[in-house]
Amino acid sequence: MSTKIRLLAEEKNAVILAHNYQVAGVQDIADIVGDSLELARAAAERREETIVFCGVDFMAETAAILSPEKTVLLPAPDAHCPMAGMIAGGDVRMLRERFPDAAVVAYVNTTAEVKAESDICCTSANALKIVESLKEDQVIMLPDRNLARYVARFTEKEILLWEGYCYVHDRMTSADVSRARLDHPDAELLVHPECRPDVIDLADYVHSTSGMIRHIYASDKVDFIIGTEPGIIHQIEKQCPGKRVYPLSEKAVCMNMKKTSLEKVIQSLETLTPQMVVPEEIAARARVAIERMLQI
Known part of the structure:
Protein backbone atom coordinates (compact mmCIF):
# COMPACT_ATOMS: atom_id res chain seq x y z
CA MET A 1 0.00 0.00 0.00
CA SER A 2 2.85 2.38 0.78
CA THR A 3 4.37 1.78 -2.67
CA LYS A 4 1.06 2.67 -4.31
CA ILE A 5 0.86 5.86 -2.26
CA ARG A 6 4.37 6.93 -3.24
CA LEU A 7 3.62 6.30 -6.93
CA LEU A 8 0.36 8.25 -6.72
CA ALA A 9 2.06 11.12 -4.90
CA GLU A 10 4.69 11.34 -7.62
CA GLU A 11 2.05 11.15 -10.36
CA LYS A 12 -0.06 13.90 -8.76
CA ASN A 13 2.95 16.04 -7.78
CA ALA A 14 1.84 15.79 -4.16
CA VAL A 15 3.57 16.19 -0.81
CA ILE A 16 2.20 14.25 2.16
CA LEU A 17 2.27 16.00 5.53
CA ALA A 18 1.42 14.14 8.74
CA HIS A 19 1.14 15.27 12.34
CA ASN A 20 3.05 13.51 15.10
CA TYR A 21 -0.25 12.13 16.46
CA GLN A 22 -1.18 10.19 13.31
CA VAL A 23 -1.18 6.38 13.32
CA ALA A 24 2.23 4.82 12.68
CA GLY A 25 1.46 3.62 9.15
CA VAL A 26 0.40 7.09 8.04
CA GLN A 27 3.49 8.67 9.59
CA ASP A 28 5.66 6.21 7.68
CA ILE A 29 4.31 7.18 4.24
CA ALA A 30 4.55 10.93 4.86
CA ASP A 31 7.21 13.17 3.36
CA ILE A 32 7.21 15.31 6.50
CA VAL A 33 6.07 14.41 10.01
CA GLY A 34 6.00 17.17 12.59
CA ASP A 35 4.15 19.45 14.95
CA SER A 36 1.76 22.21 13.91
CA LEU A 37 4.49 24.82 13.41
CA GLU A 38 6.70 22.54 11.31
CA LEU A 39 3.76 21.50 9.14
CA ALA A 40 2.59 25.09 8.66
CA ARG A 41 6.07 26.04 7.47
CA ALA A 42 6.18 23.03 5.15
CA ALA A 43 2.79 23.93 3.67
CA ALA A 44 4.08 27.42 2.88
CA GLU A 45 7.45 26.36 1.51
CA ARG A 46 6.93 23.14 -0.46
CA ARG A 47 6.68 23.44 -4.24
CA GLU A 48 4.41 20.49 -5.01
CA GLU A 49 1.04 21.35 -6.58
CA THR A 50 -0.92 19.19 -4.14
CA ILE A 51 -0.74 18.91 -0.35
CA VAL A 52 -2.18 15.81 1.32
CA PHE A 53 -2.74 16.72 4.96
CA CYS A 54 -2.90 13.82 7.39
CA GLY A 55 -4.21 15.64 10.42
CA VAL A 56 -7.33 17.47 11.56
CA ASP A 57 -9.34 20.08 9.73
CA PHE A 58 -7.77 23.28 11.08
CA MET A 59 -4.37 22.06 9.87
CA ALA A 60 -5.64 21.58 6.33
CA GLU A 61 -7.30 25.00 6.53
CA THR A 62 -3.97 26.54 7.47
CA ALA A 63 -2.28 24.86 4.51
CA ALA A 64 -5.01 26.09 2.14
CA ILE A 65 -4.70 29.63 3.52
CA LEU A 66 -0.92 29.69 3.08
CA SER A 67 -0.99 28.08 -0.37
CA PRO A 68 -4.16 29.27 -2.14
CA GLU A 69 -2.76 28.25 -5.51
CA LYS A 70 -2.39 24.62 -4.44
CA THR A 71 -4.84 21.76 -4.05
CA VAL A 72 -5.08 20.81 -0.37
CA LEU A 73 -6.56 17.40 0.41
CA LEU A 74 -7.88 16.24 3.78
CA PRO A 75 -8.30 12.44 3.51
CA ALA A 76 -10.39 12.37 6.70
CA PRO A 77 -12.80 15.32 6.35
CA ASP A 78 -14.58 14.34 9.56
CA ALA A 79 -11.36 14.75 11.58
CA HIS A 80 -12.38 17.78 13.60
CA CYS A 81 -10.52 19.35 16.51
CA PRO A 82 -12.97 19.74 19.42
CA MET A 83 -10.92 22.58 20.90
CA TYR A 167 -9.71 17.12 25.87
CA VAL A 168 -6.74 14.81 25.35
CA HIS A 169 -4.27 16.81 27.45
CA ASP A 170 -6.82 18.11 29.93
CA ARG A 171 -7.75 14.58 31.01
CA MET A 172 -4.22 13.88 32.28
CA THR A 173 -4.10 14.26 36.05
CA SER A 174 -1.68 14.49 38.96
CA ALA A 175 -2.80 10.97 39.87
CA ASP A 176 -1.54 9.81 36.46
CA VAL A 177 1.80 11.42 37.28
CA SER A 178 1.99 9.62 40.63
CA ARG A 179 1.27 6.26 39.00
CA ALA A 180 3.76 6.84 36.19
CA ARG A 181 6.51 7.95 38.59
CA LEU A 182 5.91 4.82 40.66
CA ASP A 183 6.04 2.56 37.61
CA HIS A 184 9.08 4.29 36.07
CA PRO A 185 11.09 5.91 38.88
CA ASP A 186 14.15 6.62 36.72
CA ALA A 187 12.21 8.29 33.89
CA GLU A 188 12.06 11.99 33.10
CA LEU A 189 8.56 13.39 32.74
CA LEU A 190 7.98 15.59 29.68
CA VAL A 191 4.55 17.16 29.30
CA HIS A 192 2.81 19.33 26.73
CA PRO A 193 1.83 22.92 27.67
CA GLU A 194 -1.81 22.02 26.93
CA CYS A 195 -1.76 19.96 30.15
CA ARG A 196 -3.39 21.19 33.34
CA PRO A 197 -1.32 23.48 35.60
CA ASP A 198 -1.07 20.87 38.36
CA VAL A 199 0.37 18.36 35.89
CA ILE A 200 2.82 20.94 34.55
CA ASP A 201 3.93 21.67 38.12
CA LEU A 202 4.95 18.02 38.52
CA ALA A 203 6.82 17.74 35.20
CA ASP A 204 10.56 17.80 34.68
CA TYR A 205 10.21 19.61 31.35
CA VAL A 206 7.45 21.18 29.25
CA HIS A 207 7.73 20.89 25.47
CA SER A 208 5.77 20.87 22.23
CA THR A 209 5.72 17.49 20.51
CA SER A 210 8.76 18.21 18.36
CA GLY A 211 10.45 19.75 21.39
CA MET A 212 9.96 16.45 23.18
CA ILE A 213 11.65 14.58 20.34
CA ARG A 214 14.61 16.97 20.33
CA HIS A 215 14.94 16.75 24.12
CA ILE A 216 14.92 12.95 24.16
CA TYR A 217 17.37 12.76 21.24
CA ALA A 218 19.87 15.02 23.02
CA SER A 219 19.44 13.57 26.51
CA ASP A 220 21.75 11.11 28.20
CA LYS A 221 18.71 9.65 29.95
CA VAL A 222 17.15 6.43 28.66
CA ASP A 223 13.64 6.40 30.15
CA PHE A 224 10.97 9.02 29.53
CA ILE A 225 7.31 9.50 30.42
CA ILE A 226 5.48 11.70 27.94
CA GLY A 227 2.40 13.71 28.80
CA THR A 228 0.95 14.06 25.34
CA GLU A 229 -0.90 12.02 22.69
CA PRO A 230 0.90 8.66 22.35
CA GLY A 231 1.09 8.81 18.56
CA ILE A 232 4.36 10.67 19.02
CA ILE A 233 5.99 7.57 20.47
CA HIS A 234 6.41 6.16 16.96
CA GLN A 235 8.50 9.16 15.89
CA ILE A 236 10.54 9.05 19.08
CA GLU A 237 11.34 5.36 18.54
CA LYS A 238 12.38 6.07 14.94
CA GLN A 239 14.51 9.12 15.72
CA CYS A 240 15.83 8.13 19.16
CA PRO A 241 16.86 4.46 19.07
CA GLY A 242 17.70 2.96 22.43
CA LYS A 243 15.34 5.25 24.36
CA ARG A 244 12.34 3.88 26.25
CA VAL A 245 9.17 5.97 26.22
CA TYR A 246 6.00 5.50 28.27
CA PRO A 247 2.70 7.39 27.92
CA LEU A 248 1.60 9.33 30.99
CA SER A 249 -1.96 8.17 30.36
CA GLU A 250 -3.31 5.41 28.16
CA LYS A 251 -6.59 7.35 28.01
CA ALA A 252 -5.05 10.38 26.32
CA VAL A 253 -5.81 9.43 22.72
CA CYS A 254 -7.04 11.89 20.08
CA MET A 255 -9.59 9.84 18.17
CA ASN A 256 -9.86 12.46 15.42
CA MET A 257 -6.14 12.22 14.69
CA LYS A 258 -6.60 8.47 14.19
CA LYS A 259 -9.27 8.83 11.49
CA THR A 260 -6.75 9.05 8.64
CA SER A 261 -5.84 5.66 7.16
CA LEU A 262 -3.67 4.48 4.28
CA GLU A 263 -6.82 3.56 2.37
CA LYS A 264 -8.16 7.11 2.74
CA VAL A 265 -4.84 8.58 1.58
CA ILE A 266 -4.96 6.39 -1.54
CA GLN A 267 -8.56 7.35 -2.29
CA SER A 268 -7.77 11.01 -1.76
CA LEU A 269 -4.81 10.92 -4.14
CA GLU A 270 -6.74 8.96 -6.78
CA THR A 271 -9.71 11.33 -6.78
CA LEU A 272 -8.04 14.56 -5.57
CA THR A 273 -10.82 14.84 -2.99
CA PRO A 274 -11.92 15.89 -0.41
CA GLN A 275 -10.44 19.33 -1.01
CA MET A 276 -10.10 21.97 1.68
CA VAL A 277 -11.26 25.34 0.40
CA VAL A 278 -11.33 28.49 2.55
CA PRO A 279 -13.35 31.47 1.23
CA GLU A 280 -10.89 34.15 0.12
CA GLU A 281 -12.49 36.90 2.20
CA ILE A 282 -11.70 34.84 5.31
CA ALA A 283 -8.43 33.38 4.03
CA ALA A 284 -6.93 36.78 3.22
CA ARG A 285 -7.38 38.02 6.77
CA ALA A 286 -6.36 34.74 8.38
CA ARG A 287 -3.24 34.66 6.19
CA VAL A 288 -2.03 37.89 7.78
CA ALA A 289 -2.19 36.39 11.28
CA ILE A 290 -0.46 33.16 10.23
CA GLU A 291 2.29 34.88 8.23
CA ARG A 292 3.00 37.24 11.12
CA MET A 293 3.67 34.17 13.23
CA LEU A 294 5.93 32.58 10.63
CA GLN A 295 8.01 35.76 10.38
CA ILE A 296 8.90 35.68 14.10
Missing part, protein backbone atom coordinates in the same frame (compact mmCIF):
# COMPACT_ATOMS: atom_id res chain seq x y z
CA ALA A 84 -11.10 24.54 17.65
CA GLY A 85 -14.87 24.31 17.93
CA MET A 86 -14.87 25.91 21.38
CA ILE A 87 -14.62 29.46 20.01
CA ALA A 88 -16.10 31.27 16.99
CA GLY A 89 -15.35 34.47 15.14
CA GLY A 90 -18.18 36.25 16.93
CA ASP A 91 -16.57 35.43 20.27
CA VAL A 92 -13.35 37.13 19.18
CA ARG A 93 -15.24 40.24 18.08
CA MET A 94 -16.92 40.33 21.48
CA LEU A 95 -13.56 40.09 23.22
CA ARG A 96 -12.16 42.93 21.10
CA GLU A 97 -15.06 45.15 22.11
CA ARG A 98 -14.55 44.28 25.76
CA PHE A 99 -10.75 44.66 25.71
CA PRO A 100 -10.00 47.18 22.92
CA ASP A 101 -6.34 47.66 23.91
CA ALA A 102 -5.47 43.96 23.93
CA ALA A 103 -3.69 42.00 21.22
CA VAL A 104 -5.42 38.79 20.16
CA VAL A 105 -3.27 35.68 19.79
CA ALA A 106 -5.01 32.70 18.21
CA TYR A 107 -3.61 29.23 18.72
CA VAL A 108 -3.28 27.47 15.37
CA ASN A 109 -5.81 25.01 16.79
CA THR A 110 -8.61 27.37 15.70
CA THR A 111 -10.84 27.76 12.67
CA ALA A 112 -9.95 30.05 9.77
CA GLU A 113 -12.75 32.36 10.89
CA VAL A 114 -11.14 32.81 14.32
CA LYS A 115 -7.69 33.36 12.82
CA ALA A 116 -9.20 36.03 10.56
CA GLU A 117 -10.39 37.95 13.63
CA SER A 118 -7.01 37.71 15.37
CA ASP A 119 -3.78 39.71 15.23
CA ILE A 120 -1.34 36.82 15.14
CA CYS A 121 -1.23 33.05 15.54
CA CYS A 122 0.92 30.86 17.74
CA THR A 123 1.69 27.20 18.32
CA SER A 124 2.68 25.44 21.51
CA ALA A 125 6.29 25.63 20.31
CA ASN A 126 6.41 29.41 19.92
CA ALA A 127 3.59 30.79 22.10
CA LEU A 128 5.80 32.61 24.61
CA LYS A 129 8.00 34.03 21.86
CA ILE A 130 4.93 35.33 20.03
CA VAL A 131 3.47 36.96 23.14
CA GLU A 132 6.78 38.60 24.02
CA SER A 133 7.05 40.01 20.47
CA LEU A 134 3.86 42.06 20.87
CA LYS A 135 3.89 45.74 21.83
CA GLU A 136 0.63 45.46 23.77
CA ASP A 137 0.80 44.86 27.52
CA GLN A 138 -2.54 43.03 27.51
CA VAL A 139 -2.86 39.86 25.44
CA ILE A 140 -5.89 37.67 24.79
CA MET A 141 -4.82 34.06 24.19
CA LEU A 142 -7.39 31.69 22.76
CA PRO A 143 -8.82 29.13 22.93
CA ASP A 144 -6.60 26.96 25.18
CA ARG A 145 -6.76 28.03 28.84
CA ASN A 146 -3.91 25.72 29.83
CA LEU A 147 -1.50 27.06 27.22
CA ALA A 148 -2.45 30.62 28.24
CA ARG A 149 -1.79 29.88 31.90
CA TYR A 150 1.55 28.31 31.03
CA VAL A 151 2.66 31.35 29.02
CA ALA A 152 1.49 33.66 31.83
CA ARG A 153 4.13 32.09 34.10
CA PHE A 154 6.94 33.57 31.99
CA THR A 155 5.73 37.00 30.88
CA GLU A 156 4.98 40.28 32.62
CA LYS A 157 2.15 40.92 30.17
CA GLU A 158 -1.42 40.50 31.36
CA ILE A 159 -2.78 37.32 29.80
CA LEU A 160 -6.53 37.05 29.29
CA LEU A 161 -7.73 33.54 28.52
CA TRP A 162 -10.67 31.76 26.97
CA GLU A 163 -12.07 28.66 28.65
CA GLY A 164 -11.21 26.23 25.87
CA TYR A 165 -9.07 23.13 26.26
CA CYS A 166 -7.72 20.05 24.52
Whole structure:
Protein backbone atom coordinates (compact mmCIF):
# COMPACT_ATOMS: atom_id res chain seq x y z
CA MET A 1 0.00 0.00 0.00
CA SER A 2 2.85 2.38 0.78
CA THR A 3 4.37 1.78 -2.67
CA LYS A 4 1.06 2.67 -4.31
CA ILE A 5 0.86 5.86 -2.26
CA ARG A 6 4.37 6.93 -3.24
CA LEU A 7 3.62 6.30 -6.93
CA LEU A 8 0.36 8.25 -6.72
CA ALA A 9 2.06 11.12 -4.90
CA GLU A 10 4.69 11.34 -7.62
CA GLU A 11 2.05 11.15 -10.36
CA LYS A 12 -0.06 13.90 -8.76
CA ASN A 13 2.95 16.04 -7.78
CA ALA A 14 1.84 15.79 -4.16
CA VAL A 15 3.57 16.19 -0.81
CA ILE A 16 2.20 14.25 2.16
CA LEU A 17 2.27 16.00 5.53
CA ALA A 18 1.42 14.14 8.74
CA HIS A 19 1.14 15.27 12.34
CA ASN A 20 3.05 13.51 15.10
CA TYR A 21 -0.25 12.13 16.46
CA GLN A 22 -1.18 10.19 13.31
CA VAL A 23 -1.18 6.38 13.32
CA ALA A 24 2.23 4.82 12.68
CA GLY A 25 1.46 3.62 9.15
CA VAL A 26 0.40 7.09 8.04
CA GLN A 27 3.49 8.67 9.59
CA ASP A 28 5.66 6.21 7.68
CA ILE A 29 4.31 7.18 4.24
CA ALA A 30 4.55 10.93 4.86
CA ASP A 31 7.21 13.17 3.36
CA ILE A 32 7.21 15.31 6.50
CA VAL A 33 6.07 14.41 10.01
CA GLY A 34 6.00 17.17 12.59
CA ASP A 35 4.15 19.45 14.95
CA SER A 36 1.76 22.21 13.91
CA LEU A 37 4.49 24.82 13.41
CA GLU A 38 6.70 22.54 11.31
CA LEU A 39 3.76 21.50 9.14
CA ALA A 40 2.59 25.09 8.66
CA ARG A 41 6.07 26.04 7.47
CA ALA A 42 6.18 23.03 5.15
CA ALA A 43 2.79 23.93 3.67
CA ALA A 44 4.08 27.42 2.88
CA GLU A 45 7.45 26.36 1.51
CA ARG A 46 6.93 23.14 -0.46
CA ARG A 47 6.68 23.44 -4.24
CA GLU A 48 4.41 20.49 -5.01
CA GLU A 49 1.04 21.35 -6.58
CA THR A 50 -0.92 19.19 -4.14
CA ILE A 51 -0.74 18.91 -0.35
CA VAL A 52 -2.18 15.81 1.32
CA PHE A 53 -2.74 16.72 4.96
CA CYS A 54 -2.90 13.82 7.39
CA GLY A 55 -4.21 15.64 10.42
CA VAL A 56 -7.33 17.47 11.56
CA ASP A 57 -9.34 20.08 9.73
CA PHE A 58 -7.77 23.28 11.08
CA MET A 59 -4.37 22.06 9.87
CA ALA A 60 -5.64 21.58 6.33
CA GLU A 61 -7.30 25.00 6.53
CA THR A 62 -3.97 26.54 7.47
CA ALA A 63 -2.28 24.86 4.51
CA ALA A 64 -5.01 26.09 2.14
CA ILE A 65 -4.70 29.63 3.52
CA LEU A 66 -0.92 29.69 3.08
CA SER A 67 -0.99 28.08 -0.37
CA PRO A 68 -4.16 29.27 -2.14
CA GLU A 69 -2.76 28.25 -5.51
CA LYS A 70 -2.39 24.62 -4.44
CA THR A 71 -4.84 21.76 -4.05
CA VAL A 72 -5.08 20.81 -0.37
CA LEU A 73 -6.56 17.40 0.41
CA LEU A 74 -7.88 16.24 3.78
CA PRO A 75 -8.30 12.44 3.51
CA ALA A 76 -10.39 12.37 6.70
CA PRO A 77 -12.80 15.32 6.35
CA ASP A 78 -14.58 14.34 9.56
CA ALA A 79 -11.36 14.75 11.58
CA HIS A 80 -12.38 17.78 13.60
CA CYS A 81 -10.52 19.35 16.51
CA PRO A 82 -12.97 19.74 19.42
CA MET A 83 -10.92 22.58 20.90
CA ALA A 84 -11.10 24.54 17.65
CA GLY A 85 -14.87 24.31 17.93
CA MET A 86 -14.87 25.91 21.38
CA ILE A 87 -14.62 29.46 20.01
CA ALA A 88 -16.10 31.27 16.99
CA GLY A 89 -15.35 34.47 15.14
CA GLY A 90 -18.18 36.25 16.93
CA ASP A 91 -16.57 35.43 20.27
CA VAL A 92 -13.35 37.13 19.18
CA ARG A 93 -15.24 40.24 18.08
CA MET A 94 -16.92 40.33 21.48
CA LEU A 95 -13.56 40.09 23.22
CA ARG A 96 -12.16 42.93 21.10
CA GLU A 97 -15.06 45.15 22.11
CA ARG A 98 -14.55 44.28 25.76
CA PHE A 99 -10.75 44.66 25.71
CA PRO A 100 -10.00 47.18 22.92
CA ASP A 101 -6.34 47.66 23.91
CA ALA A 102 -5.47 43.96 23.93
CA ALA A 103 -3.69 42.00 21.22
CA VAL A 104 -5.42 38.79 20.16
CA VAL A 105 -3.27 35.68 19.79
CA ALA A 106 -5.01 32.70 18.21
CA TYR A 107 -3.61 29.23 18.72
CA VAL A 108 -3.28 27.47 15.37
CA ASN A 109 -5.81 25.01 16.79
CA THR A 110 -8.61 27.37 15.70
CA THR A 111 -10.84 27.76 12.67
CA ALA A 112 -9.95 30.05 9.77
CA GLU A 113 -12.75 32.36 10.89
CA VAL A 114 -11.14 32.81 14.32
CA LYS A 115 -7.69 33.36 12.82
CA ALA A 116 -9.20 36.03 10.56
CA GLU A 117 -10.39 37.95 13.63
CA SER A 118 -7.01 37.71 15.37
CA ASP A 119 -3.78 39.71 15.23
CA ILE A 120 -1.34 36.82 15.14
CA CYS A 121 -1.23 33.05 15.54
CA CYS A 122 0.92 30.86 17.74
CA THR A 123 1.69 27.20 18.32
CA SER A 124 2.68 25.44 21.51
CA ALA A 125 6.29 25.63 20.31
CA ASN A 126 6.41 29.41 19.92
CA ALA A 127 3.59 30.79 22.10
CA LEU A 128 5.80 32.61 24.61
CA LYS A 129 8.00 34.03 21.86
CA ILE A 130 4.93 35.33 20.03
CA VAL A 131 3.47 36.96 23.14
CA GLU A 132 6.78 38.60 24.02
CA SER A 133 7.05 40.01 20.47
CA LEU A 134 3.86 42.06 20.87
CA LYS A 135 3.89 45.74 21.83
CA GLU A 136 0.63 45.46 23.77
CA ASP A 137 0.80 44.86 27.52
CA GLN A 138 -2.54 43.03 27.51
CA VAL A 139 -2.86 39.86 25.44
CA ILE A 140 -5.89 37.67 24.79
CA MET A 141 -4.82 34.06 24.19
CA LEU A 142 -7.39 31.69 22.76
CA PRO A 143 -8.82 29.13 22.93
CA ASP A 144 -6.60 26.96 25.18
CA ARG A 145 -6.76 28.03 28.84
CA ASN A 146 -3.91 25.72 29.83
CA LEU A 147 -1.50 27.06 27.22
CA ALA A 148 -2.45 30.62 28.24
CA ARG A 149 -1.79 29.88 31.90
CA TYR A 150 1.55 28.31 31.03
CA VAL A 151 2.66 31.35 29.02
CA ALA A 152 1.49 33.66 31.83
CA ARG A 153 4.13 32.09 34.10
CA PHE A 154 6.94 33.57 31.99
CA THR A 155 5.73 37.00 30.88
CA GLU A 156 4.98 40.28 32.62
CA LYS A 157 2.15 40.92 30.17
CA GLU A 158 -1.42 40.50 31.36
CA ILE A 159 -2.78 37.32 29.80
CA LEU A 160 -6.53 37.05 29.29
CA LEU A 161 -7.73 33.54 28.52
CA TRP A 162 -10.67 31.76 26.97
CA GLU A 163 -12.07 28.66 28.65
CA GLY A 164 -11.21 26.23 25.87
CA TYR A 165 -9.07 23.13 26.26
CA CYS A 166 -7.72 20.05 24.52
CA TYR A 167 -9.71 17.12 25.87
CA VAL A 168 -6.74 14.81 25.35
CA HIS A 169 -4.27 16.81 27.45
CA ASP A 170 -6.82 18.11 29.93
CA ARG A 171 -7.75 14.58 31.01
CA MET A 172 -4.22 13.88 32.28
CA THR A 173 -4.10 14.26 36.05
CA SER A 174 -1.68 14.49 38.96
CA ALA A 175 -2.80 10.97 39.87
CA ASP A 176 -1.54 9.81 36.46
CA VAL A 177 1.80 11.42 37.28
CA SER A 178 1.99 9.62 40.63
CA ARG A 179 1.27 6.26 39.00
CA ALA A 180 3.76 6.84 36.19
CA ARG A 181 6.51 7.95 38.59
CA LEU A 182 5.91 4.82 40.66
CA ASP A 183 6.04 2.56 37.61
CA HIS A 184 9.08 4.29 36.07
CA PRO A 185 11.09 5.91 38.88
CA ASP A 186 14.15 6.62 36.72
CA ALA A 187 12.21 8.29 33.89
CA GLU A 188 12.06 11.99 33.10
CA LEU A 189 8.56 13.39 32.74
CA LEU A 190 7.98 15.59 29.68
CA VAL A 191 4.55 17.16 29.30
CA HIS A 192 2.81 19.33 26.73
CA PRO A 193 1.83 22.92 27.67
CA GLU A 194 -1.81 22.02 26.93
CA CYS A 195 -1.76 19.96 30.15
CA ARG A 196 -3.39 21.19 33.34
CA PRO A 197 -1.32 23.48 35.60
CA ASP A 198 -1.07 20.87 38.36
CA VAL A 199 0.37 18.36 35.89
CA ILE A 200 2.82 20.94 34.55
CA ASP A 201 3.93 21.67 38.12
CA LEU A 202 4.95 18.02 38.52
CA ALA A 203 6.82 17.74 35.20
CA ASP A 204 10.56 17.80 34.68
CA TYR A 205 10.21 19.61 31.35
CA VAL A 206 7.45 21.18 29.25
CA HIS A 207 7.73 20.89 25.47
CA SER A 208 5.77 20.87 22.23
CA THR A 209 5.72 17.49 20.51
CA SER A 210 8.76 18.21 18.36
CA GLY A 211 10.45 19.75 21.39
CA MET A 212 9.96 16.45 23.18
CA ILE A 213 11.65 14.58 20.34
CA ARG A 214 14.61 16.97 20.33
CA HIS A 215 14.94 16.75 24.12
CA ILE A 216 14.92 12.95 24.16
CA TYR A 217 17.37 12.76 21.24
CA ALA A 218 19.87 15.02 23.02
CA SER A 219 19.44 13.57 26.51
CA ASP A 220 21.75 11.11 28.20
CA LYS A 221 18.71 9.65 29.95
CA VAL A 222 17.15 6.43 28.66
CA ASP A 223 13.64 6.40 30.15
CA PHE A 224 10.97 9.02 29.53
CA ILE A 225 7.31 9.50 30.42
CA ILE A 226 5.48 11.70 27.94
CA GLY A 227 2.40 13.71 28.80
CA THR A 228 0.95 14.06 25.34
CA GLU A 229 -0.90 12.02 22.69
CA PRO A 230 0.90 8.66 22.35
CA GLY A 231 1.09 8.81 18.56
CA ILE A 232 4.36 10.67 19.02
CA ILE A 233 5.99 7.57 20.47
CA HIS A 234 6.41 6.16 16.96
CA GLN A 235 8.50 9.16 15.89
CA ILE A 236 10.54 9.05 19.08
CA GLU A 237 11.34 5.36 18.54
CA LYS A 238 12.38 6.07 14.94
CA GLN A 239 14.51 9.12 15.72
CA CYS A 240 15.83 8.13 19.16
CA PRO A 241 16.86 4.46 19.07
CA GLY A 242 17.70 2.96 22.43
CA LYS A 243 15.34 5.25 24.36
CA ARG A 244 12.34 3.88 26.25
CA VAL A 245 9.17 5.97 26.22
CA TYR A 246 6.00 5.50 28.27
CA PRO A 247 2.70 7.39 27.92
CA LEU A 248 1.60 9.33 30.99
CA SER A 249 -1.96 8.17 30.36
CA GLU A 250 -3.31 5.41 28.16
CA LYS A 251 -6.59 7.35 28.01
CA ALA A 252 -5.05 10.38 26.32
CA VAL A 253 -5.81 9.43 22.72
CA CYS A 254 -7.04 11.89 20.08
CA MET A 255 -9.59 9.84 18.17
CA ASN A 256 -9.86 12.46 15.42
CA MET A 257 -6.14 12.22 14.69
CA LYS A 258 -6.60 8.47 14.19
CA LYS A 259 -9.27 8.83 11.49
CA THR A 260 -6.75 9.05 8.64
CA SER A 261 -5.84 5.66 7.16
CA LEU A 262 -3.67 4.48 4.28
CA GLU A 263 -6.82 3.56 2.37
CA LYS A 264 -8.16 7.11 2.74
CA VAL A 265 -4.84 8.58 1.58
CA ILE A 266 -4.96 6.39 -1.54
CA GLN A 267 -8.56 7.35 -2.29
CA SER A 268 -7.77 11.01 -1.76
CA LEU A 269 -4.81 10.92 -4.14
CA GLU A 270 -6.74 8.96 -6.78
CA THR A 271 -9.71 11.33 -6.78
CA LEU A 272 -8.04 14.56 -5.57
CA THR A 273 -10.82 14.84 -2.99
CA PRO A 274 -11.92 15.89 -0.41
CA GLN A 275 -10.44 19.33 -1.01
CA MET A 276 -10.10 21.97 1.68
CA VAL A 277 -11.26 25.34 0.40
CA VAL A 278 -11.33 28.49 2.55
CA PRO A 279 -13.35 31.47 1.23
CA GLU A 280 -10.89 34.15 0.12
CA GLU A 281 -12.49 36.90 2.20
CA ILE A 282 -11.70 34.84 5.31
CA ALA A 283 -8.43 33.38 4.03
CA ALA A 284 -6.93 36.78 3.22
CA ARG A 285 -7.38 38.02 6.77
CA ALA A 286 -6.36 34.74 8.38
CA ARG A 287 -3.24 34.66 6.19
CA VAL A 288 -2.03 37.89 7.78
CA ALA A 289 -2.19 36.39 11.28
CA ILE A 290 -0.46 33.16 10.23
CA GLU A 291 2.29 34.88 8.23
CA ARG A 292 3.00 37.24 11.12
CA MET A 293 3.67 34.17 13.23
CA LEU A 294 5.93 32.58 10.63
CA GLN A 295 8.01 35.76 10.38
CA ILE A 296 8.90 35.68 14.10
